[in-house]
Amino acid sequence: MAEFLSRYLWEWAAYVVAALVHVILLLHVLAAGALVFIWLERKVSGRIQDRLGPTRVGGKFGWLQTLADAIKLIAKEDTRPKGADPLLFRLAPYISLCSALAAYMALPFSSGWVALGLSISVFFIVAVLGLEVFGVILAGYASGSKWSLFGGMREAAQVVSYEVPLGLCVVIPVLVCGTMDLSAIADMQRGPFTNWLIFHDPGTFIAFFVFFTCATASVNRSPFDLAEAESELVAGFHTEYSGLRWSIFFMAEYGSMFTVSGLATILFLGGWNGPIPIFDMIGWSYASPADPMNLYGWLANMAGLLNFVIKCVVGVTLMMWVRWTLPRLRIDQVMKTCLKYCMPLACVAFVTAAAWSYALPTGLTRTGPTFGHVRELQPAVTPASRTATPASEAPRAAHATVRANTPAESTASPAAPAGDRSSREAAAGERRDRGSN
Numbered sequence: 001m002a003e004f005l006s007r008y009l010w011e012w013a014a015y016v017v018a019a020l021v022h023v024i025l026l027l028h029v030l031a032a033g034a035l036v037f038i039w040l041e042r043k044v045s046g047r048i049q050d051r052l053g054p055t056r057v058g059g060k061f062g063w064l065q066t067l068a069d070a071i072k073l074i075a076k077e078d079t080r081p082k083g084a085d086p087l088l089f090r091l092a093p094y095i096s097l098c099s100a101l102a103a104y105m106a107l108p109f110s111s112g113w114v115a116l117g118l119s120i121s122v123f124f125i126v127a128v129l130g131l132e133v134f135g136v137i138l139a140g141y142a143s144g145s146k147w148s149l150f151g152g153m154r155e156a157a158q159v160v161s162y163e164v165p166l167g168l169c170v171v172i173p174v175l176v177c178g179t180m181d182l183s184a185i186a187d188m189q190r191g192p193f194t195n196w197l198i199f200h201d202p203g204t205f206i207a208f209f210v211f212f213t214c215a216t217a218s219v220n221r222s223p224f225d226l227a228e229a230e231s232e233l234v235a236g237f238h239t240e241y242s243g244l245r246w247s248i249f250f251m252a253e254y255g256s257m258f259t260v261s262g263l264a265t266i267l268f269l270g271g272w273n274g275p276i277p278i279f280d281m282i283g284w285s286y287a288s289p290a291d292p293m294n295l296y297g298w299l300a301n302m303a304g305l306l307n308f309v310i311k312c313v314v315g316v317t318l319m320m321w322v323r324w325t326l327p328r329l330r331i332d333q334v335m336k337t338c339l340k341y342c343m344p345l346a347c348v349a350f351v352t353a354a355a356w357s358y359a360l361p362t363g364l365t366r367t368g369p370t371f372g373h374v375r376e377l378q379p380a381v382t383p384a385s386r387t388a389t390p391a392s393e394a395p396r397a398a399h400a401t402v403r404a405n406t407p408a409e410s411t412a413s414p415a416a417p418a419g420d421r422s423s424r425e426a427a428a429g430e431r432r433d434r435g436s437n
Contacts (some may be wrong), residue, residue, distance in 0.1 A: 083144030093248035095116035096135030100255035140237035151236025165215035186271025203353030214261035261315030272304030
């Protein structure tokens with residue numbers, strides 16, 4: 001018994017340590033990404049408006065400006081309005097942050113490099129990102145201000161409305177590839193850039209731009225920034241927040257921007273596969289979890305990670321470019337864009353992609369991979385593999401064997417043939433005798 005407990009305690013301890021490592025790494029991605037993106041937005045907005053942006057803190061490019069602002073926000077007093085709900089007011093920013101962080105769990109950064117490998121990772125990320133709106137609603141409701149409540153309700157109406165065409169655009173790559181696993185979708189696009197799903201057919205090409213528009217609206221970015229209104233002169237749902245809690249909302253926003261850019265990269269832009277398959281040409285393949293010591297595969301994964309991050313940063317920069325170029329829309333214009341333009345275009349793209357996948361599975365070039373046949377990517381199941389016990393299941397199998405050999409089960413009589421009535425009666429009598437004893 002002591003050996004059994006110690007073995008399983010060590011197993012659970014290993015799971016806890018691995019989970020902590022994944023969470024710490026992803027939290028650093030979120031925090032460091034927010035630092036870089038805030039600095040980048042200041043420089044992008046400065047260039048668009050013919051300014052220089054940060055130029056003093058941390059060199060002539062202002063590298064440490066965001067860090068200095070973070071220190072200032074931490075040192076500021078954390079105030080709460082008199083009429084605000086104490087619990088919900090403090091809880092709202094952390095709900096938004098946890099939603100942005102949880103989406104990273106199922107987002108693969110390279111082949112096999114994912115914190116939690118799920119066969120329904122597309123569904124998981126879209127569902128978790130939709131939970132961020134609860135933080136917005138709670139912040140507006142708990143602030144005790146009608147202006148914050150107005151901003152929160154406008155933002156919630158926008159996010160919920162744009163989730164419909166966004167989800168439809170996400171379904172299109174799932175339909176083409178036949179799987180909801182993001183790693184499998186990215187691996188199907190390996191090869192030259194002509195294998196990327198954005199070039200698969202006209203439907204996926206249209207779906208990419210509709211997805212980008214809806215994703216910009218879902219992460220509360222201008223020109224779909226309904227939290228603020230020009231006639232109210234307030235910041236919206238986070239008007240009453242200050243200090244660190246105010247910065248958490250923006251950290252969640254920039255984290256969600258990176259997530260939707262990563263989702264667009266995997267679904268439409270080849271994932272971590274570059275436009276030219278250099279590592280496939282030189283014979284270096286991506287490392288698999290079964291062979292972690294493959295140096296060439298590890299280097300290919302690092303290059304894939306760099307390629308994936310560059311594509312995501314380009315997507316985030318494009319969102320910043322749109323924000324500082326287009327004016328903010330009114331609420332009726334935002335809803336009109338969703339219902340009259342994005343939704344019909346998403347439906348047309350879905351029908352086009354379905355028809356094209358049926359007629360031309362390899363896409364426009366007829367030289368790309370055949371999408372939709374996910375079973376061919378899985379290892380073949382042989383009779384030997386069915387009977388073999390994996391190494392990870394060995395402790396459970398041994399435990400099941402011990403349970404099967406207990407006296408209550410080992411003394412049971414074997415099943416008699418269906419047609420032998422006397423044998424069945426004898427076995428039943430033997431069991432009754434054991435029960436009476």
